[in-house]
Amino acid sequence: MLKVRNLEAGYGKLRVLKRISLHVNPGEIVTLIGANGAGKTTLLSTITGLVRASAGEILLQDREISREKPEKIVAMGCSLVPEGRQVFVTMTVQENLVMGGYIQHKKGNRAFMQELDNIYQLFPVLQERREQLAGTLSGGEQQMLAMGRALMAQPSLIMLDEPSTGLAPLIVKNIFEIITRMRENGNTVLLIEQNAKAALKIADRGYVLETGKIILEGPAEALLANRDVQRAYLGRDLGQS
Known part of the structure; x- marks a missing residue:
């Protein structure tokens, strides 16, 4: 790999x-x-x-x-979850995740929205907070968001x-x-x-x-x-x- x-x-x-x-x-x-x-x-x-x-x-x-x-x-x-999370604090949880999938969307990958559902299954708390601004999440929730955002690019x-x-x-x-x-x-x-x-x-x-x-x-x-x-x-x- x-x-x-x-x-x-x-x-x-x-x-x-x-x-x-x-x-x-x-x-x-x-x-x-x-x-x-x-x-x-x-x-x-x-x-x-x-x-x-x-x-x-x-x-x-x-x-x-x-x-x-x-x-x-x-x-x-190859996707990176950076140190310090570095989420987009003024954007909602779902907007952050969609940004993470930008490359797949640009490539015309039809499984783009399915991947969003997969992320919500892996991180149920993100689905509950999907309309919440990322900057208002707890540290643990922001870490999950950073991980979910990286996974939206469907990395190997x-x-x-x-x-x-x-x-x-x-x-x-x-x-x-x-x-x-x-x-x-x-x-x-x-x-x-x-x-x-x-x-x-x-x-x-x-x-x-x-x-x-x-x-x-x-x-x-x-x-x-x-x-x-x-x-x-x-x-x-x-x-x-």
Whole structure:
């Protein structure tokens, strides 16, 4: 589904990503964990074309996309749920969702409105609030709206940047259940998440990013059991009682 090879990117003279290589297979949930400033958001921004790669390649379903514009990448099947939700606060819930499906509508996809019904089934609260301004929703509802908006583009790959940030534990649990359902509904997921324990519990595989480099990768269960990962990201140590 996604292959990243020797990717480098940054901002001006600041080199953030340093020869990053990773892959996401169809039907997987893959999580990327790391401290603030490790380069996680820059990686997603580069994959989606918001930041230009300076070296390396990005393949989406075997098609090179590192020089494509963001709207073309969305049309090719890759959607991003950005950090901080970034919903259109002065528009209604339904208007936000319709905006998310603009590419499919432009392509003349007749299943456009059917996808709206699917989103409402996945997020019943959004249907209840469909005429409400997005800016008046709770943080958890705005996160669901951002996820629903991304799904309206009918992506093969959906990438989520810190979906649990600022949310209450019960809402976080609900968000992660929905991410699992996304995979069950046919989406492939690349997840960036500060809550490493919760992310690794639902993921198939994971990568650990540190100062712009992948320093560790493997099955999610193995990373959960890794002493260094536990000490650095899970807040505990196997050697501690």
